[in-house]
Amino acid sequence: MASDGYELLCLENPLLDILGKGDEAMLKQYGLNANDAILAEEKHMGIFEDLLQNRKAILTAGGAAQNTARGAQYILPPKSVIYFGCVGKDKYADILADSAKEAGLEVRYRVDEEQPTGRCGVVVTGHNRSLCTDLAAANCYKLDHLKEHWDIVQKSKAYFVGGYHLTVCVPAIMALAEEAAKENKPFALSLNAPFIPQFFKDPLDQTAPYWDYIVGNETEAAAYAESHDLKTTDIPTIAKHLANLPKKNTQRKRVAIITQGTEPTIVAVQGEDDVKSFPVHEINKAEIADTTGAGDAFAAGFFAGVAKGEAIERSVDMGQWLAALSIREEGPRYPFPKKTYSPSS
Template sequence: MTGNFELLCLENPLLDIQGQGDDKLLEKYGLKANDAILAESKHMDLYEDLIQNHSAKLIAGGAAQNTARGAQYILPPDSVVYVGCVGKDKYAETLKEACAKAGLRVEYRYDEEQPTGRCGVVITGHNRSMCTDLAAANCYKLDHLKGEEVWGLVEKAKVYFVGGYHLTVCVDAVMALAEEAASKNKIFMLSLSAPFICQFFKDPLDKTAPYWDYVIGNETEALAYAESHSLNTTNIEEIATALAKLPKKNEKRDRTVIITQGTDPTIVAAAGKDGKVDVKSFPVHEIGEEKINDTNGAGDAFAAGFVAGVVQGSDLATSVDMGQWIAKLSIQELGPSYPFPKQTYSASS
């Protein structure tokens, strides 16, 4: 069986430049051991430093592109299309080839001036510090999404997944998908992506909030949201409940909030028709620490499995289980990757 491009993902395609580092390297560039930031001028030497001095690997990245590849890993061929902006350079071709190998269809906008975006990933133990220079990824335009071919794919898709990082780039494109979903009763899913999105891009994030059918984040993003929105709590279940209760544009669909917590249970808050919120806790799939290779992209992988479950029409528990299953596979690989030969999902006992 093959799909009909039921899932469309939008965000910032990046080339991940991933190398082993230490506290000295983090200190050199003013980075934290487990963080995600946008690059400033002081960070621009990091990328070449990783390549020249830290045996960096070049991997197709960008959070939602990782999620798109992972969802396609699970779903039938031709199920997923990914949209974003790259430069006209060899790194764009590297990304395109990697996605083609994964069976992912990409519809890139090619910017004439900026190079393909890159993300420096400094690995220290099981931590990773991500420093992103968006470059061409920052140049996405609404007219590309609205173009005949790409908008035809938008109309064909049943589920839209948007990475929150795109709120720093083209809010109009995010809102176009959100409004299309609400008007056609399709599913709109957003990832909070990073604490700084909740802190410094609060207004565009809040603009999308009424359209969330599903919103995914981790505990640090949830805490950042709570702080920036004065929720006066650090309890993850209470934060998830508050998100679930936010006003909603498409009242035909209830909102579901998913908060991952690393090795701690995944919290899911599902709003009901009666206004009540059902909160559940799902223990994560256990894995020996000696099997963990790299946690970079684990959240993207979880989102991949979860959204694949949604596309398939699976129930909530199965979708969470699929997310945890593929996240467990991913952290045994280098970078945001998935094992080959391809493994097939089976429900955990």
């Protein structure tokens, strides 16, 4: 850690992504939707071996916030980002640790003695991906681990939490949220998947007063609107609602960011009437390798911008730039040798 601390601390569920090309029949076999994210049930457990044995799957470091942490570190100076989560005591944890090291990302994993490292089956169909996650050890993160490293928390300048962690350890999220509000540090949360506002509405709402930044895509925003009975599907309206929810730290205006794939990114700022719209960076369809982790990459670029003290417009541009790089790669990766960000305008 740099003597003056990390620019960004990220918390969520470290997973090994098992990524393979699938088809409609495979989706149907496991009861999956083409562009969705779910937690694995018993009926899904065969998918991981199926991908490895029959779909020539590749193994990559995953978990949404870990993707974001690696992406932010891609842009920021060495040792700027640290990531917390729980892994098992196995070779898959070693793969994750090696991948983080290669990216220059610092990690503090809690190691669970009983559960294996979590896995995410990624079924790629065309430009869509369906995520099916067996959390395993990732589900065993404890507040005690964060408290053991509280000196790192205190020295870190901003916090980013993946919404998937709302299914795991709300006390750890709230500890970061309260520290952020107390010390006037940015606290960001990603919605991550439609099932979070649908089935984890109460813990999500518990964190809401602490959001300085809330980020999600259009399907997650729609799920939020439905679960909170907003009676609208209009994305700018939903963004404005999110931006203007009651807020604990009044020294910062909340910013709500909603991505829409190839459609413009929508940004609403607390107390401002105008909702901003930012066209995405155009990319030739032939160049798209895989959209897995594109939203995580956007969040990475955006929050690297926040960490650098950039204006919202520049941070959005950085997010879109990194997302465009990521979707040219297989899996949630970034190109090496590293490319250097340059503004689009």
